Amino acid sequence: MSNIDKIFASVRNEFPALTQKVHGKKLAYLDSAATTLKPQSVIDRITQFYSFETSNVHRGAHYLGDVATQAFESARHKVAEFLGARQTEEIIFVRGTTEGVNLVANSWGGTHLKEGDEILITEMEHHGNIVPWQMVAERIGAKVLAAKILDNGELDLEDFKAKLSKKTKMVAFTACSNVLGTNTDMTLLTKLAHEVGAKVLIDGAQIVSQTKVDVKAIDCDFFVFSAHKLFGPFGQGVVYGKREILDGMSPYQGGGSMIAKVTVEKTTYNDVPFRFEAGTPHVEGAVGLHAAIDFVERIGFENIHSYEMELLKEATAKLQAIPDLRIFGTAPNKGPIISFNLKGAHHSDVGQILDQEGVAVRAGHHCTQPLMARFGIPGTVRASFSVYNNHEDIDALVKAVVKAREMLL
Template structure:
């Protein structure tokens, strides 16, 4: 097989953002956990849509309307194939992972939960997979329960099993922690939840750029992700839901497109998935996501995973060699994320110094305040790696962290 470094050196050339300098320094972009950069193929596809295909979908009686509709529904088919859904009818387009969780909470949640029921999450969830369930619990009189994590950042499986009960009606968990990098065993947790009689929603925001996801093999009931974490555009994402469940769920929002017939007295709703997509959709988001899926397939998830694991190993070893650096999350099965602090230094100060050196990271609580409380810190510095990174980026990070340590301690 061709050398991975050579393959990904060419991949890196597809990202125009990396040609620029920041504060006079070569940009080392290590914030892919927040959002991935966009390859030229995605940028060009969106530009082409706006240049030559601009039209609304599903309703135009003209050529451009047909072209836009084909692009939009072609993207739905692409997402279904990407997740190995049994049908494109099981794919709902939304603004992103957070809206996807809210959609399920406010539709299935009002059908599947009642007072006294429980919603099981984990301590490492993003706020987007906590707050919607808290809101639902307040509305129906249910309770949110969280399974703990071990010291190495892995899910405490025994605590997870202990907190599953006949009261548990849905289990919502992340496939990959956006702070610790911990990859959960999606198939095992889904089986345990189903054995307890609960449904399963998986937050796939961080995992979809790492490995191939097969929702039929996992057997989850819902899976949600965002395009912008997969080299696609902002403001777009998808919900996979088993069709039998979607057909039981009431609409999330009312308006055009989600209807079959409207009179002043009554509305008849459209079939799934369209009943959940009210109003003019984010068409360029759909075609952009389609292009992003084509991009990752062209590289291949086997190569992506192998390359990112090499970067993760290199970054972890280099950072641990710096005195006073503490890494949070050392799970055996981990994605390409390294969260750390310099003992005695504030994470925000470290982040600012790294920025001055051209190294882009995130510093803060990463929308995971319960996890920060569990770790006993207000925040961390997070370096998150992707296909366009290389050892030079990590060397720049390590040099900048060493400089921050000298300046702050």
Template structure:
């Protein structure tokens, strides 16, 4: 493991944010499930774009317009390869996972869901994978139902199967719970949904930085993720959709770029994916995501997974040894996320004490209020790990939690 530690010590050096101190302490950033820090290669690529390539895309009649357009579309090709898509035409650029789910709900959902139909989700979903379906269901007279979870945080597969019926038109689930870290079997759940004729939407926001994804192998119909959780910029994300489905879907927004021809009487729409990308796009988001994927590929998912699982193992063991601490989500297959509470202490108070010790965590309901209701708590403290973390960060976390226990209990 020592050689791997040396390798990731060099990786850590690529993140300028970790050179600073917080409240006089070295920063231990353990909030990657909310957003990842950005490596120098991504920061430099975006800076270069703004310095030397600034232009709108697709319609400039000059050199910079050509350069920006090439960079933008190169990013689309990069993402298609990253996800194992059949074509770059299946990649739509959006503002993030949230807009991605809304786009699917308000396009595919509008034409495929009718009164009396059902949309199946799970109890572990982020609000971004709940509320858009509720809005669609209310509009169409359909119903959103949720498969339950087991006490260890795993999906209750038998309940999932029971709730799949001929009324189920859409199944939408997270690949990895942002609160519990639970990894779901994307390929199995997709097959089960397809067996009843339902289409599948996967929230991949947490999984894309942890493990390779091949949408063709999974056979999902849609897959969404955000760049900012993948070492990339804020305000940018991706919708993958099978091209045959995308071609049946109406536009999400109207404006420039998404049109073929406009007259006062009628507008005809552009081909996919441009039909869904109205207006001036987030070009620097695309080039930043391209650089982020390059960064991941230089490390390799095998190394990333092994290292993050080792951090998770050590952190779980050390936190579990603290009296009065309860961990939520103990599935055998989980990502590098630990949610916990100190019994008798409010999660926000614990989070504030950790912050004073230079340890950045998330404290709250993590946009998963239905899950919190299932767990019987208002919120948790969440520590999440990434490639730039090390054992010193774990020790800082444990020391700060012990201090919080001494102060609060």
């Protein structure tokens, strides 16, 4: 066993979900692109909060209120450091990536977009980074364009450049495709967008568990992600936005916490970031995210990347050796995600057979119907790898796919 395999054998032991069996088989969890499993440290931190720190934040005139508030704001500070933000105030807590995009589309787009403006996305976007822009565009009279994808799953950079113009006011793209695994050049695309005066939003849902993100170096205007893709809890997300842009945005929702003063006639709004956090926040989500970032930083992104690429390379080679199997997304720079189909078999049938063998994958359109249309297919089977997977999981996947082929073809 190599040194890196030894490191991650120990990491695997931190995930209690992997101690169970599914349909009498040892669980091979290969659905991390949908959500990551949770390490014991994150589970324990949330349990600690609920057991001994439960209180609302920013309001309580008592000890528990202070403890909860300190934990909540400590999480904000941790996220700011994690993303390389210039200041803590640039971090807004939301429910997830989708709500983050909706916030920006409504609060920024509702103010700054006008009739005839264009929003540029790509063909490989998740619906969460398509529909919010369509909604605001329809309301205002703007237009959504999509840059094309090459056959290997890479972004067609020439088409991207061709669709950029002075009409482009927002460029919104994924850092890593949740289907193809394709990693986009965040810095380059941001630079190209800024050259025509457009703002940039990056969907970082898939990338945050793979590599270190530095929003200052990228120079993006907005960056959004979900805690549950980063070994953290559901219902917790983050919007990073440049302070000078956030200061010029109106609130997304109204209610408690986001106000400075309220009268029957008029309300004045709180400062950033609180003006975007109406109501009681998901406090346990924030402290759980803090613990998840601690977990990732303890392992180290260099180790994570090396190990996941090792798994990706092995799984790709073994799957490619199976007759009648086609992999979608073969870009040289990609994350630990493999989408595939067996010729003549429906992806849902393949997924069900894999489940009976204890192999957890995703089967469907993965909330990327425009991308499925690009390849002329209704859906795929998707296997995605993370820090708790090992070579046995790959062998279980391959064995199950071979069985599916024998049963269905």
